[in-house]
Amino acid sequence: MSYSVGQVADFAGVTVRTLHHYDKAGLLSPTGRSHAGYRLYGEADLARLQQILFYRELGFSLEEIAAILRDPEANALEHLRARQRQLSAEIARLRQLAEVAERAIEVQQTGVSLSPQERFEVFGEITFDLSYATQAELKWAHSAGHREAMARAAAHTKEDWRQLMGRATAWRAELLAAFDQGEPSDGERAMDLAEEHRLHIARWFTSCPPDMHRRIADDFVADPRAFALVVPPSQQRPGLAPYMCKAVHANAGRHTGGRTESQEDR
Template identity: 35%
Template sequence: MTDDQLTVGQAAQRLGVTVRTLHHWDAEGLARPSARSAAGYRLYTQADLDRLERVVVYRELGLGLNAICGLLDDPDMDAVEALHEQSAQTEERIHRLQQLQESLRNMIEAHERGPLLSSERQKEVLGEGWNPDWPAQARARWGDTAQWRQYAERAAARTPDKWAELTRHTEKLEDDFVRAVHDGAVPGDVQANELVERHRKLFSRYFPLTRQMQVCLGRVYESDPAFAAHYDALHPGLAMWLREAINESARLHGIDPDTASWE
């Protein structure tokens, strides 16, 4: 063994790779030790190390072992072309990672505050009756639930146009609630039941809403001062009517409103 010959362990330490990696490259025929010690141990010569250093560089650039082998051993292989191709692939990966990073930032922000819109934009998109403080209040109340996580995940991907569309559907449903009360609809009749089902399906665009959970929401609509004020401003007594309509619809589906839970 001479000074310019290294054992597998010494070579691995110098190159910053593992012994297992060198054994793998040896088995693949990519870089093999070409000398032996007096005791029969395989040793890497300087030429072997030079080849290994090139392998390490190409691996760090993201090339596969077959491509590296071709660059090192195939005289017909165009190294510049191969590196250009790898560069293009790297740029594409960077672009995908940047998109992923942006999605992650959006997801984090949505979990923290709901709609990814400024307070001014929320009023513009969600209507003048919208209170930008509501998402924070909702997070404080339900932030540890699976439903809030589902709401946040959907909010992260929802564009202002999609929010505006959802707002239009909500306003149309509320108008139909008011019209139904004016027309004399009572909780439990066909018209009221159809409106309750529309409400459940519309709300399920935020997170999956079961009928039991809808009953719980109905209680909140009547008992929570902010919700009650919102619905009663549309029509006096609408909050109570909506809660009773949800309860009657639940009974129609075999659910006891008095024992319904958030599940």
Template identity: 30%
Template sequence: MKVKEVSELVGISVRTLHHYDEIGLLVPDETTEAGYRLYSEDNLAMLQQILFYRELGFPLKEIRDIIDSPAFDRQEALELHRRMLLEKRSRLDEMIATVEKTIKHAKGEIEMTQEEKFKGFDFSSDPYEEEARQRWGDEAVDQWKGKLASRPTQGQEAWGESMNAIYRQLADLRHNPPESVESQAAIGEWYTYLNTMGSYKPEAFRALGQMYVEDERFTANIDKFGAGLALFMKEAMSVFADRQKP
């Protein structure tokens, strides 16, 4: 199957499939003399595995390490996917039950204890903060959190609105070449914006863009503004970082 056919079959963008190829995550078994990627049955089976891992929140780099391992066994992986998805379904069922009870409680049909109102929630850790600390260190994260906490509530709301406005602007441009004047002007605004909250050098900015596509948590949130936005931002941020070099 050609890349466009795979894109339409699976429901992911051609740009994403190209990215998987470029990082060695899913390399098509054949490429024609004209440069067209051709995906085999084995390629499609591996793509299914990749998407299972994505659904479970695995970063792309970790998925690549897993499937490239000599110990990787497709059948064992499917059994693992099944167990993990059942656990995820169980947590979601618990959350749905809490929502349904809350609706009835709001209508005055039932009473809920304080514990019941929060059943299914788990805020024991912040994965974004943990990821940031690993990449940029405690000092940078504490500085960022301190700046955010020092802002009054209205200031924090305005900060969030500005961020969303930039995301929407970039989403409108995501089908343009990342190196285009319009794309680079918009991603430059994102760079300036981030530096109001912390200190991002061009290489850190590039690394952040890479994390947008490697970490499904970021990809899912960013792509809410438009499918493929995370990948577009990653590419535009890389170009931007390159152009800051003397």
């Protein structure tokens, strides 16, 4: 039995133009023609079309499908396994992004809405890099401390943000002064500033034991976007991020007797 191009398009849920394209590409050429010259598809053609649509649904290109259909026994299994790995990785990535989107929605629903002018008044030059925020969300998604910090940040009022950013600005001026005046990173003044930073995090976002503070400070050196949340680039000096990191580590050692949190727990 033979079917017209219109009938096949209806069966398969594709357009006539798609079938014409498959024919032109040499992927699916009908085996018959009517007396008037119209395309006619047989049962074998329909079976081949099912294979094409199956591989298309899995995301294969027409070139890849053509290669598989030319020698299905040699290519199909290898291509399917490779595609399975790609799809599994993509599913995992999309799940993570869905979690990020869900948290972003929660923040938008409960967070503080600021106009551009208000945002500048409150945050000044401090900007939030979306790519860094997304990576941080993925990295710390299972951290109770991170979840608490996001929840508390979302609950802050405009006045809360003005107060905490005002204190952060004053602290930053003291940090820059200590650095510019050559205060040692493991000296009393630098360690006190590190302690003030730790308490600031605990006051406004989440509890911050010394070992956690060390990890935060390590990010200052490893990722400029992290340190830009503390000191905007226009105010940074060469060596300032390592200076702050060393001060945090020195202050943490002052609190733990030089031991890490994991050592204390043993």
